[in-house]
Amino acid sequence: MIVLDGSTLRVTAPMVIANAKELLIAGQEKLAAGSGTLQVDLAAVTAVDSSALTVLFAWMRRLQxxxxxxxxVAPPASLLSLAELYGISDLLPLA
Structure with a gap:
């Protein structure tokens, strides 16, 4: 579901409401280790809904x-569309 590889957090599960709590907790556990900028690689994410944005912003707040x-890194087009729809595209720290 989530793998930490050095300074890259790879998400491999759909980022949808059914997985949101598990993704949030698993990601926050991984954030405790490391330093500096964390790259979140979403290349393997096949589905997103608005909960994906919630999880990403929660991780951002924790890191800040x-x-x-x-x-x-490599956000799905559907995530970018949701961010545009909600008027928060400028808040996403894209690599």
Whole structure:
């Protein structure tokens, strides 16, 4: 579901409401390790809904509290469309 490989967090599960709580918790556990900018690789994500944005922003807040940042790599087009629809595209830290 989520694999931490150095400074890259790879998400391999659909980022939908059914998985949101599990993704949030698993990701936050992985965020505790490491330093600097974390790249979140979404290349393997096959489905998203608005909960994906919630999870990503929660991870961003957690990292910011640690003095770190997040960069999103290979976001699905559907995630970008949702961000555009909600008027928050500028808030997504795309790599």
């Amino acid at each position: 509290a640690q003095g770190r940042s997040l960069s999103i």
